[in-house]
Amino acid sequence: ADQEFLTKQKEIVKLLNKVHELNFYQDQATIGKDWDPLAHLDSYKNVRVVKELVKELKNGKLIKRGEIFNLFNEEHRREMILLFETLFFAKDWDTFHKTACWARDKINEGQFVYALSVATLHRADTRGIRLPPAYETYPHLFVTSQVIHEAYAAKMRQEPAVIHMNFTGTVRNPEQRVAYFGEDVGMNSHHAVFHMDWPFWWNEEKYGLTKDRKGELFWYMHHQLITRFDAERLSNDLNEVEALHWDKPIVEGFYPQTTYRKGGEFPARPDNFMFHDLKDHRVADLEAYEERIREAISAGVIFDAHDPNTFISLNNTEGIDKLGAIIEASSCSINPSFYGSLHNLGHIILGRVVDPLGKFGMPPGVMEHFETATRDPAFFRLHKHIDNIFKEHKDSLVPYTHEELDVEGVDIKNVEVDDLVTYFEDFDIDMLNALDDAAGLTDVDIKARVQRLNHKPFGIKIIANSAAEKTVTVRLFLAPKYDWYGREVPLDIQRWKFIELDKFAVKLTAGENAIVRKSSESSVTIPDPVSTHDLRKLVDDAIAGTATLEVDKDVRHCGVPDRLLLPKGKTNGMKYTMFVMLSDFEEDKVNDLPHDYEYGGFVSYCGTINHKYPDKKPMGWPLDRKICKDSFHDVTNMYFRDVEIKFEHTH
């Protein structure tokens, strides 16, 4: 990296560090104090917004520092967008940096971290900048209250400490068996960053950056979360998660035992709680929106907002994208007043369910932050319900024909797979940013030690014959072979339960080919992010010339952690079906950027930030539609085989 990039990298890490402390870095504080956005309006592309932000700040209209920022709260979000746009539309790095220094000590920390992160992810001049891991920037959203208390105690004693964190609850709660998945800090970071890369409030026109197939990706990424969660449940002798219903009890309660820095503990919900109307949203509204969406799916058309006489067809490959936008709802929804915002409202109503009228002034629930939502079993119930609606749509489409699936002359002979072994390991999270700097107390090394799932690296080898030289897209999937009752799952049901493991392009030569691929190359997972501590050291060393920092302009923070590529499986082995499909790359590619097809790491679940989603096929293809008997017969470019995943006890 050049010095200019290193400086940017260093400044961003500093800006996101210790955000709860005023004037933490003297140099940044001084820049912030000296900066007056109104005196530099020429430096912003969006002057009106800058003026508005400064005015509201001066009049005390913005939420204060220390308050809980809730993205689902319209007013909180509106203010955050003012800051985001001020940062995003700063004409150069210098203005961007000074504006960030200025905002850091004035604006609510939650709004600041979120707006700065999204701006850094999307500005052209900050491409390739690495963000520190979310669980180190604001650990409160990732660890339990007990860990926070013990960390404070250790800091008061000025003693380094490693605090063991247990999963929430006790063994008497069967849901706790899969808490390692819902509470995995890497998984929660993935989910949080996914929603920063694909914000539901994104304004494509205004920001000049289109988000290709955003609605479809909203469905697919969450669909994959559900299939993964169900595979983990089956690995732990739990039945698959049931969809929630607005008029039925939310069977599992949840006691988050997690605390905000200020504002108290996250609210808890007892078992079998019912949905309640909020002050501003009724459950009946949700039901009405859902009814209209289901009608649209069965009719195969949606109503346009601007012209009630215009019907837009859903029964095509693009239908899922429009449906995703409607259900989320994102700002791309074609008719928000008619179809509402089923998913976002679901999060809000669940988050506020125990204090629906705000009588007790409870803070937002875990469902109201993307960082914490998956801790609650109700998250998966909500998303299962939503996934079922998407499935109704997919089931209404014409199944793929033999001709659409077959690639002439390409023939998979065999698929070899290494042993698949999973285990638990310890992982330490730096608690530095969780603790206030009380007078006279210096920072000491305090870590929270969590348990997380991992697997041994493995490889697969596909032996394929080709009649001629041909580039193919390899698609690799995995699903449990048996259901909870021990019955073999028929393919047309199993298809909805396949986890995508990998996707990549490869050139076949005429004759026999051995395609070899490693688990670390997967297109759905990313390696552990570099910790804040190591990142700072690396940048300092690189500036001093004693180390090199590799810059990857396509670095992404979205992506399931490598460790979670495989579901846990069982001690005595658990059977899964592996499915391999080769398709014609010439038909799949969307552009001529070979790099897009090598990325790995994140493309499948996170797309690319600036380009088209690098695959023309519908996401999840060819398992997304009903499978009629004959279409999958004699397709020689697909292959099914059994594999087994063994879980090893390491402790």
Ligand code: CUO
């Ligand atoms: Cu990711 Cu509901 O969208 O959590």
